[in-house]
Amino acid sequence: MNENKAQHPDYTANDLDILNSGSWGFDSEDESSDSASEASPASVREHNPWDKEASEPTAEQEVQAENQPSRVELQPGGIKAAIEAILAVADVPVSAREFSAALIVSERAIETALDQLYREYNGYDDGETVHEPRGFELRRIAGGWRLYARQDFSPWVGRFVGGAQSSKLSRAALETLAVIAYQQPATRSYVAQVRGVNVDAAIRNLKARGLITETVPDEKGITQYITTDTLLEKLGLESLDQLPALAPYLPDVDQVASDPELTTT
Numbered sequence: 001m002n003e004n005k006a007q008h009p010d011y012t013a014n015d016l017d018i019l020n021s022g023s024w025g026f027d028s029e030d031e032s033s034d035s036a037s038e039a040s041p042a043s044v045r046e047h048n049p050w051d052k053e054a055s056e057p058t059a060e061q062e063v064q065a066e067n068q069p070s071r072v073e074l075q076p077g078g079i080k081a082a083i084e085a086i087l088a089v090a091d092v093p094v095s096a097r098e099f100s101a102a103l104i105v106s107e108r109a110i111e112t113a114l115d116q117l118y119r120e121y122n123g124y125d126d127g128e129t130v131h132e133p134r135g136f137e138l139r140r141i142a143g144g145w146r147l148y149a150r151q152d153f154s155p156w157v158g159r160f161v162g163g164a165q166s167s168k169l170s171r172a173a174l175e176t177l178a179v180i181a182y183q184q185p186a187t188r189s190y191v192a193q194v195r196g197v198n199v200d201a202a203i204r205n206l207k208a209r210g211l212i213t214e215t216v217p218d219e220k221g222i223t224q225y226i227t228t229d230t231l232l233e234k235l236g237l238e239s240l241d242q243l244p245a246l247a248p249y250l251p252d253v254d255q256v257a258s259d260p261e262l263t264t265t
Helices: 003-007 013-021 029-038 041-046 059-067 078-089 096-103 107-122 151-160 162-167 171-183 188-195 200-208 229-235 253-258
Strands: 136-141 144-149 212-215 224-227
Touching: 078 096, 078 107, 078 144, 096 107, 107 136, 144 151, 171 188, 171 200, 171 224, 188 200, 200 212
Parallel strands: none
Antiparallel strands: 136 144, 212 224
8 A cells, every 4th residue: 555554565454453552442242232323324334344445544544553562562571572482382484574474563673673682692792791692592594583502502402302313314314315405406316326226215214304395397207306494494504505515526417327337236
């Protein structure tokens, strides 16, 4: 509708009504029926929440909603505490846009709060007091934000979760994953030729863990595999561009097909 509405694409008219009124707008049944019986047809139509034209916020209402505190800001801890609450239950990275839609605040307010949390978790010196870092840290992963145990405490965290040793990937699975990560999209036969062994079991293992997935077949109709965002989360990376530059050491598909020493016997 206008510039303010463009900043809040996920906001509905009812969301803005919540911000403006300071309540959810649900009166008791008796009060609703009494007011309805006393109001004229015109006034009833004007306040009908199901009437799109009547409930559409005006430019003045949107400006007021932008400038005044939202309901979450009035809670103890405000936006920062609300973000922490969401991060505590999120099992995937959460983007600023998703925070904005859930908390009914602007993305600018979300980004400001995230910057403050990032600084607080990592520790800082304000000139008067040295604020030590927390045992966890906020990382930007796969286009969103997620809490991780601080790397400095990995030896002790590792001792605590020592029972998860059996969940580690085998060497065969790791090698298969590396080939796909650097040469994706890659077919099963290509990975097998690079490794020189059958990779069926490793492919099934990686798919079951959600680390790879099937993508568009190649020109011959053969299934190809790519890595998923889950791999980025596990590695703590924003994108595959942050992987170590090892791709030049892997042979190209054409080289594998033409070199008998790289083919499976």
